Structures are given as structure tokens and as C-alpha cells.
Amino acid sequence: MDQRRDQIEGNSEPSHSFGQISHLALDIGGTLIKVVYFSTSRDDCIDHEWDSSANNTLGVSKSGKHPILEGRLHFAKFETRNINDCLEFISSKKLHLGGFQRCRNLAKDKNLIKATGGGAHKFAELFREKLGIDLDKEDEMDCLVAGANFLLKAVHREAYTYVGGEKEFMQIDQNDLYPYLLVNIGSGVSMIKVDGDGKFERVSGTNVGGGTFWGLGRLLTKCKSFDELLELSYRGNNRVIDMLVGDIYGGMDYSKIGLSSTTIASSFGKAVSDYKELEDYKPEDVARSLLRMISNNIGQIAYLNALQFGLKRIFFGGFFIQGQPYTMDTISVAVHFWSKGEAKAMFLRHEGFLGALGAYVSYAKNRLDDLVCNESIEIPVSASYAADPKYNPRNADLNDNESMQCSVYTA
């Protein structure tokens, strides 16, 4: 298999070094900084006529609608509390210089990089001081929606359901995409009714989100990292702490109102009736109850909003999900249970990068330099994941510092 084919099918890093970097975009959230950038190498330039005078990364094709450029879209994330790691990463790979060339604001002679999230405001001065760049701020909700629409339209096998431990990728009909509810579970949770490109309304939100799970989980279990907390939750048993309907009803279902004996009646409720202290519980059981409580609560609020606005499809994004089976299962079951099977929870493979991708595609919106109107970026994601016998759904999710092959098309 030749190298390019290998890259596409295996989604692996190219063995050759980077060519030029262009279009760095950032989403600086309450907990994580998400980084997206595009790189080309000589090998990635595709085999058709080039305008040799186009002395820039996104060359202009003389022919019609062919890919004018192939390269890789790279994704990376950092903890916001370790923002210096992110600055060092950008600096060592000279990512800001690629962005610099592409978006030099001639009028003000500023070096602009697209950025969204609260940190684009909070850390603007730091970026100027350390990297000499100005953050060109894009609204967070605009970016979430733009990122979600972009993924749903451009990326094959992006959205999937998670039912009974199985992922099922959804074929999205672009003509029947709207309306939908976008639930972004970051530090906090935003719920957005999306009616079209740039047409949306943030209809709800909740402060009980990913930051609550990580913060409360850290305090209760003394774990040192988010991944450790997730690992704990995997091994735990929530029934040790949660009060189930059966605990209240002597092992019986409360079938008259549709509650089985195993339904959680009260999250953490057993901690009171058992007269136990925190030390008497295993950290893994605490982590499991917490994950279930928060996922269930978000699933329920999402459903209520979907109901209020008559929406059948709910897409969940944000790094809280992290492709975690138990999280997705709890959310899916909550949506299914409350909607009596009417509404569907769907997840996005690039869940945590919606805002950063939205900031990235906003370069095109502003028609900067060589990005022409009507340009679209298509990202052919490997179709071989599901067919691979060694396929492991956990590995198929986008992890740190991954990249994927993509092509830039011009109208």
C-alpha cells in the first residue's frame, strides 16, 4: 500500500515531516485548550496543475472543482491550567507563524489567530506577550454550531448512536439535518437549537457538567487526573451508594409509574441510610455514581429541551464524553427512557473540537487571503474502522495529538 493510501486508511501520522502549517485555530475553554491546525507536505500536494505564482500554502488550482491541496488536519488538547505547555507546543512547531502568514491583518499589521472560548478573552494578553500574536476572537456559540455543522456535513461517519454497547454510525442526510439540538458538555453545558448555518438559539444550559464531574470527583476520590477518575468509574458499582427504587420498595418494581427496582431513585442516597463515611466507600464506586448522576441529569435536561422545541435529534459534544462507553450509554438510556423512544442521542467523533473547528472554518468566512468564497474542506475519514477485525471503539475516538487526511476544494 502506498504511503498516501496508508495515511487515509490507517489514519496514521505521515512518516515524512511537515510541509507548511496554515490556519491555526484555538478554543480556550474553562478546562481544556483545543488546538486545530492544517499542514501540508510536498507529498500531500496532489497531482494536477498548480499555479506556481501562488506562493502560499493553499495554492490556487487552475482547473475547476478539484482538490487544490491535500494535507492533514491536526488536533491537540492541553489543560487550560497548564497553558504554558500549549504556548510551548505552538512555539516549538511554529504554528503561530503559519497562522501569521495566512492572516496578516495588513491594515493594522497584526498577526491574527482565530480563537474562541472564554480564554480567548482571558488570555489574549498572554498570547500577545509570549508569541507576539493577537487572538481574533470568534463567539463561542457561533463556533460550536459552525463546527458541528461542518462535521455533520463534511465528515463521513462522524455521528453515531450508542446503544447496548454498540456504536452505529449514522448516515446524515444534509437536506434533512435541521433542526437539531446540540448539547455541548464542556466544563458547563450549553444546549443550542440549530436551525441552519449560523441560525441557532442557545435555549438552555446547566452548570452541572464536565467540570462538576472532574471537580467533585477529584475532591471525593483524591484521584490525580481526569483519566484516573474515568478508570475508577469503570471499575465501580454505583449501586453501593445510589439508592435504588428496589432499596425503597423492598426489592420490588414500582411498576405503576414505570420504575423498575433497579432504577436509581436517589443518586448517592444510600450514603445517608448506611451511616457510612466517605472513607467507607471505594473511590471507584463513588466515581461511578458521580458519572452516572451527571450523565443522567444532562440526558434528562437535553430531552426536556428537545421536547419543548419538538426536536427529535440530539447531538452531544464536548470533552466530557470522550467516547466513554459508560457516559454515552447513560446519556442514551436517559434520552430513550424520558422520550419513550421518540428522541435519539447521537455523539460526534470529534466531540471536543467543535469550537476549535468552528474557529478554523471562520477563516473562510472572512475570506482571508487565498481562501475563496464557496470553498469547502472535505475530510475523508477512514471507512475501514468498522471493518477492521482489530477495531476497538475506544481507539477509534480522537485522542490527543491526532490528525486526519483532508482535502481543500475550491468552487
Ligand SMILES: Nc1ncnc2c1ncn2[C@@H]1O[C@H](COP(=O)(O)OP(=O)(O)O)[C@@H](O)[C@H]1O
Ligand atoms: N484530560 C482531561 N483533563 C481534564 N478534563 C478532561 C480531560 N479530558 C476530558 N475532560 C472532561 O472534559 C471537560 C472539558 O470539556 P471541554 O469540552 O474541553 O470544555 P471547556 O471548553 O470548558 O474546557 C472537563 O470538565 C472534563 O469533564
Ligand SMILES: CC(C)(COP(=O)(O)O)[C@@H](O)C(=O)NCCC(=O)O
Ligand atoms: C459559560 C459556558 C458557555 C463556557 O463554556 P465551557 O468553557 O464550559 O465550554 C458554559 O460553561 C455554560 O454554558 N455553562 C452553563 C451556564 C448555565 O447555563 O447555567
